[in-house]
Amino acid sequence: MGGISIWQLLIIALIIVLLFGTKKLRSLGGDLGSAVKGFKKAIGDEELTVKKDNTEADADFEQKTLSKEEQQSEDPVQKSQKDKEQV
Structure with missing residues (x-):
């Protein structure tokens, strides 16, 4: 058919x-x-350089946490004043 x-x-x-x-x-098969x-190696190298560029471009920030006492002790008035100062 x-x-x-x-x-x-x-x-x-x-x-x-x-x-x-x-x-x-045989030589044609080896060349191929x-x-x-x-x-495949060129594609893999390109992906590695792209990943390196992305990680280097990220900013490095420290994460800060407030304790429970600090969170409870803040007055709404003080909090709004701090917000205004930051602007």
């Missing part, structure tokens, strides 16, 4: 081996493999 069977693929592979020879096909490895 128009599909390629396993026998047709084997005949095509045999013709390719006869035309190019095993040495040429090294190209794929180089491409």
Whole structure:
């Protein structure tokens, strides 16, 4: 029905081996493999540099917490005055 069977693929592979020879096909396969490895390495290196850039750009802040006593002792008036001073 128009599909390629396993026998047709084997005949095509045999013709390719006869035309190019095993040495040429082996070197072609090696070149193709090294190209794929180089491409994957380049993609991985690019992702690492992007991650480094993102972490270096982040600001470093210290997190401060108020104790329960400090939170309860603040008057609403004092709090509003502090807010006005910060603006």
